[in-house]
Structures are given as structure tokens and as C-alpha cells.
Amino acid sequence: MGQRGDRPHIYSFGGPAGGWGSVRSLADILTRERIDARGYRELLRQNKPQGFMCVSCAWPKPADHHPAEFCEEGAKATAWELTRRRTTPEFFEKHSLSELRGWTDYDLEQQGRLTHPLRYDAATDKYVACSWEEAFDAIGAALRPLDPAAVAFYSSGRTSLEASYMYGLMARMYGNQNLPDSSNMCHESTSVGLKAALGVPVGTTRIEDFDKTDAIFFFGQNVGSNAPRMLHNLRACRKRGVEIVTFNPLRERGLERFTDPQNPAEMLTLTETSISTQYHQLRAGSDIAAMTGIAKYLLLWDEKARAAGKPEVLDHAFLAGHTVGFDEFADAVRAAEWGDIEAETGLPRADLEAAARVYAGAGAVMAIYGMGLTQHVKGVENVRMVVNLLLLRGNIGKPGAGPTPVRGHSNVQGQRTVGITEKTELVPVERLEAQYGFTAPRKKGLDTVGTCRGIIDGSVRGFVGLGGNFLRAVPETEAMEAAWPSLDLSVQIATKLNRNHLFPGKQAFLLPCLGRIERDVQASGPQAVSVEDSTSCIHGSRGKVTPASPHLLSEPAIVAAIAKRILPPNPRLDWDAWVADYSRIRAAISETYPDIFGDYERRLFTPGGFWKGNNAAERIWETKSGKAEFHAPSGLSAAGFADVPGRFRLTTLRSNDQFNTTIYGYHDRFRGVKGTRDILFINAEDMAEAGIAEGEIVALESDAGDGRRRRRDGLIATPYAIPRGCLGAYYPECNLLMPLDHHAEESHVPAAKSVPVRIVRGNRDEGAAA
Template sequence: MSKQRSDKPEIKPFEGPAGGWGSMRSVAEILPRERVSPDAIRQLARQNKPKGFACVSCAWPKPADHHPAEFCEEGAKATAWELTSLRTTPEFFEQHTLTELRGWSDYELEQHGRLTHPLRYDAASDRYLACSWEEAFDAIGTALRPLDPKSVAFYSSGRTSLEASYMYGLMARMFGNQNLPDSSNMCHESTSVGLKSAIGVPVGTTRLDDFKKCDAIFFFGQNVGSNAPRMLHDLRSARKRGVEIITFNPLKERGLERFTDPQNPIEMLTGGETAISTQYHQVKAGGDIAAITGIAKFLIEWDDAALESGGAQILDHDFIEQHTHDFIAFAETVRARDWADIERETGLAKSALEDAARVYARSKAVMAIYGMGLTQHVKGVENVRMVVNLLLMRGNIGKPGAGPTPVRGHSNVQGQRTVGITEKTELAPVEKLKELYGFDPPTEKGLDTVETCRGVIDGSVKAVIGLGGNFLRAVPETGAMEAAWPKLDLSVQIATKLNRNHLFAGKVTYLLPCLGRIEQDVQASGPQAVSVEDSSSCIHGSRGNATPASPHLLSEPRIVAELAKRILPPNPRVDWDSWVADYSRIRDAIEATYPAFFKDFNKRLFTPGGFWKGNKASERIWQTPSGKAEFFAPTGLNATGFTDAEGRYRLMTLRSNDQFNTTVYGYHDRFRGVKGTRDVLFINRADMTETGLTEGQIVALESDAGDGIVRRRDGLIVTPYDIPRGCLGAYYPEANVLMPVEHHAEESHVPAAKSVPVRITA
């Protein structure tokens, strides 16, 4: 097994573009490493296409007019990762204890291959032992039924299909709780809270077609080259027709600088490339509120002057008057901000913000694209609302080519919230569930991710069921969480591969292997299809036809149904077996529960480009208490939640372009020039010099949360990098050990992983 890590890692600048031959080489390298079969390689031709399968990686929309190869470097890696011929069998666990495996890296654990059999943990030998499915389901039911429902958390990953998610959420509510933490809690809940309060919907308002109609794009805190590379085709097309792209991001991410289209023979042969950003502003981590305030300040000042002189207005006053509320309070707050404070918090010159403001002022249709660089801050919800403020100032919501465009992570993380994976009663169709299934759904708010972590640590959470994902590795407070996990009465993890969460066992622990989305799923009525929702609120069918990794695997819907039958009393209105026999019946149930979103669900399942579930804000119908879109007066300029101090840095946790979320595909972060290691500390050269550090020096980071708890990440290689002063970068999830569970976004509880207070120690 290739370990990928090197005793002599290489760290040197990468000069090439995103895409191009570097992307082709990366894909060509992973295919033989995963020992994929010719059939598995052929599956790439079906990826993200009608009648094919939805990529198991990101949630970027799937176009109706698709490319010949509708997958990116990251998507190809995800497919190879799932269709690997490598296997983790019961014999593997005969050779390795869980204690020993904790010394393996995240890469090594998953690289060993697909899980093949259901497993139970044996404390006496500290090993997983093979067991039957019936034994596993019966034992889980026996352990769960006596527990107080409030003490059980049902976690789900964003890869889970709409069908499995609907069943899972229904099972949890019938069990008696809404403890449904999920991937969204860790990433984009700030979007759900911020957009909902501002424009009445918890999701973005744009679709792929808007890229053809905008004349400017403002980009905030998103790394397209690593996290949603297929978007580069849309950005490239926009740039070719003259669209200006204004980027605010602490790091110079290559995908936002320049791109060579691997599907363009001329560019590949000639080395041609497209410049993506027309302006690139390296704002300090946590400085986006200040940056947008600066842009807004220019717009308001110019508009004030125009009104005085009788010139052309800068702001869309008709839109503001008809469609918005509380603009005056927002404008007064912005006028009162001091430019010196704005420059200090952004790390940008006033003239740079003026350049951005001039583009916005002359543009007729603006899209605002953003990612976790906005949402994962203490003031993450305020970040989102500032983006909305900017758009509202010139009526850039509810018209072609304009609107907020949050870039979701996992392929169905938005969709599972749509069908009931939520801890919030107001987002769940409680009355409809009662009508359809004849039970009283819980109305008490459930546990989100942060609250689940608190419960695991303090012992109030007694059991965690994980439908996919790597919860223990993805969450903050790694040390305390790993120490507390063995105290759980029950830990059940449904997965395709071994990960670090599986190495920490509760008193009763089962590891249940499931089919992957790309694999053929045959039930009583024949081969089945599932569905997902992309970032633009379009629903897509997905049909796998690859040979399953093992004959012992069950589908996620089947596993959920078997668990439900063990932990719930019989209900004549819920025929779990019938649903598993034919997934179209699950979709009928989803349609009955959410008729406004899923009308004719089964008929429209494989609509090219997906079918849109609708969005009232895109029609300028504002489902807010005031009936209008809400301006928000920011409470300050700093989104980090802490003040700067001598020796304190703002740490951003980063993903490599050789990983997706907690899954590490390898040790080559090509765009940042790092190969053979993930133990890197990115630092501004001036900060490095001022602190007396030398390039290549080994240091540690310590949490500077001020709560008296020692949190430390050792063994980091000092690496000078083009990063704003006072900011640091280190790889996620390894850096999660530095993040307190209480360092999270206000209102949304998203862990504030993009601005963690730390200090450097020798």
C-alpha cells in the first residue's frame, strides 16, 4: 500500500494553471493506485449525466447540455476512491487492533479499501469481528430501545441520498427526537440562517443559466479549483464574454487566477489559459464584513453625491423602496464606519475597495458566489447577510444573472435538509408527518453538531448513529471528543471505507458497510435509482450500475429500514419493506410530504439538468416577517469573534486539492506546491521573520481561546506563503484539535474553522 508521505517532503511554488495537464496527470495517477477495473474507468463517462450517476463529491449543478466528460479532477478521484478494487476484509482486523490503527493516517485508513462485511467491536481483543446482518440489527435495537430518545443522535453525511435521508429523518422523529446533526451544521448552516432571515429562503437564488446573463461576479471565501472545479467551465465562459470577476480571498487560489480547460484541445496543446479574476483582493481572514462595508460605503457616498447634484443614481431606490426593509439603519451604520478601521480589518487599501465598488456600481446583474470562507466564522451569519446587503443595494436578487450563490460541499448536503434532516421544528413539516403517518412528531428542538459534541463530552448523549461521514474527525475539540467517545452506550457507523471515527468504540459498537452510489442497487422490484439536490436547488436522479464491492453490502435505505423495524413499534402507515423493495414509493412519500417541491417526482427524476424545486426569493416574494427583504446593520467589522493581540494569529483550516472534506486522496497539494506531507504551517514571510522563525523549522500551534484548556498541534513545517499578515493556514481535519467546541458561529453554530485564535510555539 502506497503511503504517499515522504521523509523529505517537497515544498516549492506551483507555476501552472488550474486544470490542464496537471489535472490530467493527477487523475491518471490515482486510477492505477486504486487498481480500478476497466469497467470502473468506463463509469466516468456516466458521471453527472442524465440516466447516469450523480458525483459523490461536490454539489455543483449538473448541466443539461453536458460536456463529453462531465467530471473534474476531484470528481474522478471520488469515483476511483469508491470503485477501488482494494478491500478491507475481516481478515484485516484479525491482524490489527483498533489501538494500533489509531497510529495510521486518514489516508492510510481509507486507502486500504472498501469494507466488505458487517462488523462488531470486541473489547476483549480490541478488534472488529465479522457478524451477520441480523445479529447487528438485533443488537443495535436491543441497545437503543431502552435509551431516552433525547440521548440519541442520528448524524448523516451530505452524500446520503434524498430517499435514505427522508427515511432516516422520519425514523428519528418516530423514535422521539430531532437530534439530526449533519454536514450542513459544520459548513453552511450560516447560509441557511442568514439567507432565511434576510430573503425568506435558506438557499441561494441562482441557477447555472445565470452565468450566461450576469455581467459581474463577486467571489468571497471559496476555493473553486479544489472544492468545485466543474464551476471553472462556467467561470471561463463568463470571462470569455467579458464578465468581470472580483475575488476576495485570503489566499491566492490558482483556480481563481487562471484555468486551462482539459476538454479544450487547443488550450491543452498550446498551453493556453483563461485569466479568471479581474481583481484579486487578499482580505484578512475574518475581514469580509469590513470589505463589503467599504464597498457599500463608496456606493452610498456616490449615491448621496448624485442625489445632491441631480446625477444618475447609484443605488436602485425603486427596488429598495418596494422590496426591502430597514435600509436607512444599514446606510447610517455604513456611513459611520471609519476608513482607517476598514483598512485595518481587511488588510486592504481604500483604493482597492474603491476599484471593486466601481465594478459593482456599473454592473447591471451581479452574482455573489461564496463558500465556507464566509460561513465558518463567529460572525458567519453576519458575513452572509452582508453579501445580501450588497446585492439588495442595486436590486441584484430576483432578476436574471443576479443573486446569492452559496457553494455547498457534499453532493446532497442541501437536499437532505430539504427532506427533513434538520434539528429545527420550523424547518420540518411536523403537521404533514402527523397527518401522513399518524404519530405526534417531536416539536422540541433537537441537537445540532455542536450540541451533539457537548453531549458526547458531558455524557448526556448516550448513542450516536452515523449514516456516512467521519463525524469524530470532522468536528472540533478532537482531543476531548476522542476521549469521551468510548463512554457511549452505542456507536453505529454506516460507511463504505474505514475511517478514524471507526477506531473509537462505544460500549456496543457496529460498523455497517453499505453500497456506494455508483454501484448497482438491486431490490425486490429490480435495479433502483436514488436522487440528490445540487447547490442550485435542482433535483437529479442517479443510477449506479457498477458491480458492488462485496455481495455482503446493503443499501442505505435497506439499513435504515432494518434499524427502524428494530427500534420502532409497528405502524400500519409506514411499510418500510415496501419502500425498500421499490424506491419510487419513497419518492411518492417525499412528494406527499413536500408537494410544493416534489410534484411529479418520479416522472421528473431524470430530467436533463435536473428539475428545479422553486425559490420564492428568486420571484421577489419575500417570506420574511416584514414581507420584504431585510437589510442588516452589521454589529462590527471583525468576523472572527476575537480581538487581535501580540503573538495571536488567525488560523484558517484548509483543504488540499488532494482531498475532499475528511477524505484524503493523497499527499500532493499541487496548487500550493506541497508534496509528501500535510504537516505544514503556511505563514506570511514578514510574520515569519518578525517572529524569528526560519523556513523549514518545525513548530507547534497552541489554541489561544483563553479557556485554560491545552490544545496543541505539533510537528508543523514553517512554510512562507502569500497569505495576509496575522493569518496562518494549516490542513483540515488535522488542525481541528486546536478548535474549541464553543468557537462557533453565533446563531448557526457552525464551527468557526476559518479564524481560530492560535499562537506559535517552538
């Protein structure tokens, strides 16, 4: 099984992002997944008007699209869904769940698309086929007696706006707001931080801003693996002289060099575009310190300019008219010592001065960031520090400027827009009550961390998962896997088998659904769905491929069927009518959110999507103060733990052969790793100091100080360009090293980008700390 070779191959990759390497990678997965001519045709419909929206990342889909508007990662996601491989009931007749727990993530999903509804049979430890009616009736019978507070309704960010709206409504009508989602694991720090500072929980830029910006600052985002279509925007920026300043612990190839696979001249001549004009490898979790250093220079230069009667460096008119808290922030910046900033970042002061000069000289600046900022104990402060930096020169609410968080899942931002949240204040509950005639819960529900705590302590008794691989994605893996079978009911709605499915509750059902690329025909005819991208644009999506199995149901159909089993009849809500015609769901959404979704149906397939609006982009600040708010950080480090001898900051990473927990293969081309995921990236000087040989097998142990032993064995020590005191290893395999309480302080996002660990040599019983 799998792609593992006889031995792992570690090498130095010298090529650019994109280019022929991308073409070869695409050809490999299309062949491996047995994609035929229809699959190639579907790729040409990807991310285009009247086509389907990529099931991978949420990067914008431009109106002026390329002939092939997909990237290497998006094409892998499409091939993964269109695979001709099938996981049938016969497969489960041959394999118990105990046996399958020994398989890798790749091998599980590589079995192909699920074809039939399944229930868990404890006597044989196997899934067995059942009818849809049997499954729905049993799920309803299990959920109705449970205390609603003891049930969690998780949803993956791939779920459409239509299904998400139905799902959130069902949970609230059932009696809870226990709606954990994938945003809880990644960008909740953005939602909290931007909302507090600007009054909106999302970024303020749109794709058109790339044409108007003068400089781009990158923080903790790997564009080459996580949003490769953005490379076209970055390439265009560089061609017109835009400076791109990058802060990231690892050197990522997509932020270094790019060859456009859709440019014949570049492909034939092997021409590359340099992306970053400055690349600063700071220590994991030290972005606050780096931005503090930049701000110190801006404040100093502004004071000197004003004293000399020269043009101001800061935008004082903007600061006075649109912000509060500047003086307190400026005092904190001035008080920060350069020695502390340099020690925290690992960067010389001159590097921060160089970055500050770019920022000071640019009329419009975009700040692009990812989970390298949000997944820290001080993740919310990281986000607010980005806002602080932008506010200094009025870089919010003008063309070519503003915060640009890069979302992962294709509709993770959209889910929040239509009610997938545990927070009452983010949902128009009074409007829902008037619309559907019920009393909505006001008590804050469970987020991801709260759900995990409830499963471990036994207070959560039921779990319904609308997509995703929850158990594999969360921290505290071993404790979670041990606790999961105690659930009274677990329901998983999925397209492929994954590790979460191998840990059934006392009753468990695995329900296969249509994928977004597949034709969805209901009573009124073929249906379309919609998603929201990272820049708040809504896109219609229409699948045309024959479904993987005639036994599949759509996500809206599955949600409606469960809702009818657990809720009393409601004369104001006809679930069957919604399933028959998804435009009725969109009409209901527009009634709940008229300011966003007015004229929804007509605008559904607008080229480039239709913008839902963003008040902060118009310099309307819906904050407590009515203005954009500065925030003085509590310290220079976002890691949340002290540096002591032997303790490292572990950053968990995705390879460019995976999307979140989905592993497409064993080739992380950009980092030169093939045939394995059991890798520990470590600074060569740290290796030498610890006496670790290249290729030595080591382990990592959690150093959280809570007395619990968490260990990941079998890692190949590999020298890599990473700052001293920092380590890199793959997600989700290293999630077991993260304590559940190691999360962002306000947002509860697991702090996966700075996990306290120690390196251990030797075997599990006799190992010694390096």
C-alpha cells in the first residue's frame, strides 16, 4: 500500500514553485487516481463562472480568469474527489476497524470514494451496509433523548453555504450552539482579532488590490503549498516593481521563486520570477517582536521628520480621525529594547530597518498572513499587531492596502457568514426566531477545544460531523482516541474513509455524500451551491460529473433527513422543499441576511463572485469605540512559554503533497523529502550541539510542564534552514504532542506553530534528552 519507497529519500530541491515540477506532480496524481478524459475536462471548469469552485483552498476566483484556473494543489483535490477507486461494503467485510487503525492516512483515503451508508457492528468490529432510512431513524432515536447541550455538530470548511445554513439552523432548533468548525482550528484568531480592532472578522482587501498595492508584507504563510494560485498575483506585482517582504521561520520555495506553468515562454526557457525582495527567517512565534522593531523605526523617523519640518512618516490625519489607542501603543513600542527584539526574533536590527524602509516608502501596503500568525498562544495579539502596523500609515480602507488573511478550506469563511458559530452575538437569532417561530438558544456553545474537553470528560455524548477528519485534526490525539468510543452516538458525513471513522461511538454511522464536483439532481432538477472566498466574494458552483455511486445523497439532503428525525414539524419550514430546490434555501438565507444576500439568485454566478461588503474597507469601524483600535501587545513573544535549555519551539507543517489532513502522497517536493513523512527539520548547529547525526532516528516529547507524557517516535533528523531553537515536523502526525490547553488565549485556536518539545534519543524506554 501507499507510495513509500524502500527507504526515504532526502535531497536538495533546486527548482522554483510551479514550472515543470508542478506539471509532473499533476500528471502523477491524475494517473494514480485513474482520471479519464472527463476529469481533464472538469479541470477546465474549475474556479470559473458556471463551473465548480475548488474543494481545496479559498483563494479568490477572478472574473478575468486564466485558461486553466487551477493550481497544483487544487488539481490534486479535484483528482482526489474524481478518483475511480471505490470503498465498498465488500472492503469492510475484509477489514476490521482495529486492523485499519494500523493503516496510514494516505492508505485509508486511497481506497477511494465511499459508496453506501454504513453502520458500525460492534460484534464484528466492522462497518456493514445499511439503508438510508435505517441510518436516519437510528440517528434520530439516539439524538432525541440526549440533552442538547451534550451533542456537538461539527462542520468542515468545504461544506456549501446552503448546507451550512441548514446545519446551523438545525442545531439551534435542536437546542444548542455547539457548532465547532475548522475555523476554530486555524483562523479564529483572525475572527477575534480583526473584529476587536476593525469591527469586521475578515480581511478588508480584494483581489483587485494586488493591482494597486506598492508593497506586500508576508507573515507566516506558505503560498507555494497552501494557496498557489496567488503566485500569479505575486508574479504580476513583481513584474511592476512591487516589493515583497517576507517574515517566515522556514524558507518556502513559493515565496522565493516561481515559474508560471501557463506561460509557454517561461516554461521553455526555464525563466523564473523572484518573489520576495527581502526574506527574514525569524524564530517561530516572534512576529510581534519583528513588527515592534519595524514600528520603532517608523516612530523614530516620524519624530525626526516632524522636528525637521519634513513630510510625516505616519499618517497623523488618519490616526486622529479614525483610530484610538495610538499613544498607548507608541509608548509600548518605544519601551521595547532592541536587545530583546533581536534575541526574540533571531534577526539583526539592520534587517528590521530594511523592512521598515520598504514600509515607510510605500503608499499602499497589503499584509498577507496565515496560520503562522494565528496558531500561537498569543495568536490574537499577532493579528492585532498586523493591524497596528497597517494603521500607522493608514493602510486600511484604501486601494491596494489592508490585512489579507489567507483562509484554508474553500468555504470556511462562508460558514461563519451563515451561522456556523458557537457565539450568539455573531448570529441574528431574533431574525431566525421570527422567521421560523422557535426560541433560539443564547448560551454560548462549544468550540473545538470545548468539544474535545467534553469528549474526554464524558460531558459530550453525541457527535455529528459534516465532513472533515475532526479526531485527526485536533490536539491531544491519544486522549481523544481513547475517549471517543465512549460517545453514545457518532455520525460522520464524508466522501472518503479517514482515521476519525475508525473510532466509532457506541452507535456509529458513516454516511457517504456527493462531492461538489458531482451532478446533484433533486426533484426540481440539477442544483447549484455556493461558497465564499477569502476576500468575501460569493461564488456559485455547479457539479456535472456522474456521482461516484447511485447510493450517495447530497449534504443538504442528509442534513434535512436528520433534522426531520430530531425536530418537531414546523409549519414555517419545509425541509423537503428545500432539498427539492436549493434556490429555496438561498431565499431563506437572504431573508435571514438581507444586507449580504439580497438578489442572491440573480447574482449567484457573477464572474469573480459578488462581494458581500466590508465596512472596515470603507473606513466604517463597528468597534466599541467606533474607531479602529490600536492594541499594545503584552510582550514580544507569541509562543506562550519561556525559552529554557533543551526546549524547542516546534512548528507543525503541511507538505505540498497534502491539504490539511488529506495526504495526497509522500513527496514534499519543495523541501526535498520523498517516501516518508517521518521527518524532523532542525537547524544544523542545533544538531551539532546535541551530537545528533544527520539521518539519526529521534523522538520528540512534549515539554508543556503539565506532567503528561506525549511522544512522537521514529523521526529522521534532517538539517534544514530553520532558526536555532526551532523545529519543523508534519501535521497531523505531530498533533499528539500538543496539549489541549496549549491554545490561543482568546480564540482557543490550537497553538500548533509553537509547541514546546524536547528531542529524545534512543528507544521509548531508554531515551535520553538531547
